[in-house]
Amino acid sequence: MIKFFRHIRQNLIMENKTGKYFKYAIGEIILVVIGILIALQINNWNEDRKSRAQEQNYYCLLLENIQQDKQQVLQLKALNEERRNGSHEAILEIQKEKPKAEVFGKSWINALQRVTTSFKPNNATYSDIKSSGNLSIIQDKAITGALNTYYTNVAGYAETIIKNTDFIMDRIKSLDNWFETGVHQVNIFSRYNKEIFTEAIRKRIKEDSPEYISESYKPILYDAILITGTDYGRRQQLLELIENEVDILQQLLEKKCNSND
Numbered sequence: 001m002i003k004f005f006r007h008i009r010q011n012l013i014m015e016n017k018t019g020k021y022f023k024y025a026i027g028e029i030i031l032v033v034i035g036i037l038i039a040l041q042i043n044n045w046n047e048d049r050k051s052r053a054q055e056q057n058y059y060c061l062l063l064e065n066i067q068q069d070k071q072q073v074l075q076l077k078a079l080n081e082e083r084r085n086g087s088h089e090a091i092l093e094i095q096k097e098k099p100k101a102e103v104f105g106k107s108w109i110n111a112l113q114r115v116t117t118s119f120k121p122n123n124a125t126y127s128d129i130k131s132s133g134n135l136s137i138i139q140d141k142a143i144t145g146a147l148n149t150y151y152t153n154v155a156g157y158a159e160t161i162i163k164n165t166d167f168i169m170d171r172i173k174s175l176d177n178w179f180e181t182g183v184h185q186v187n188i189f190s191r192y193n194k195e196i197f198t199e200a201i202r203k204r205i206k207e208d209s210p211e212y213i214s215e216s217y218k219p220i221l222y223d224a225i226l227i228t229g230t231d232y233g234r235r236q237q238l239l240e241l242i243e244n245e246v247d248i249l250q251q252l253l254e255k256k257c258n259s260n261d
Contacts, residue, residue: 058129061125063256072120076239077236083111083115091222091229103182105186109183120158160238177217180217188205
């Protein structure tokens with residue numbers, strides 16, 4: 001093509017048709033400029049198409065993270081319900097005139113299972129988008145706003161859960177007589193197995209453990225389990241708030257991920 005245009009120019013010069021040559025040269029320049037503009041437009045279109053495809057992929061990856069958050073919060077709610085039931089059983093036992101240490105201890109252990117576990121949102125995709133400088137690819141500002149709101153709010157709720165848990169753990173650590181809690185009695189045939197203590201030691205532990213919680217220690221355990229049960233009620237509320245945040249963002253991302261626009 002270049003040789004063809006060059007041949008035409010040479011003929012015009014040789015035939016001394018200078019006016020036609022200049023007109024032709026200007027026309028050739030215009031064609032080149034148009035060609036460059038078309039190439040740039042095609043390149044821009046391709047880049048935009050790639051960005052939109054990446055944006056769509058981000059929506060779906062974000063949705064996967066949020067769906068994992070949904071499963072996590074459901075599991076935490078179920079676990080917290082088990083803990084709350086354990087605390088209720090322990091309260092009912094400690095309210096008796098002569099509460100049995102082993103019965104209280106079994107409920108107490110159930111009430112404290114994985115007590116330090118809190119909600120941790122999966123922010124892998126969101127962190128990757130921000131760290132790679134691709135946040136501008138997300139054109140829907142409602143989504144970016146919802147993401148910021150979500151991660152800010154759930155972090156606040158999770159922090160409250162942790163602070164409340166720390167308060168419970170401080171109260172538990174202040175207990176100075178674990179025989180009274182019944183924990184040792186319960187653990188004789190579980191954690192205190194033959195690999196840890198001999199049969200003679202385990203037998204003596206059972207003999208030394210009180211059958212009933214003493215009147216002097218009863219108020220201490222009563223106070224501790226009431227605080228624990230109250231916290232689990234509050235924790236359930238916080239987990240429900242987190243679940244609500246998850247549901248709102250999940251609905252938005254499902255529409256974007258499933259969109260063909």
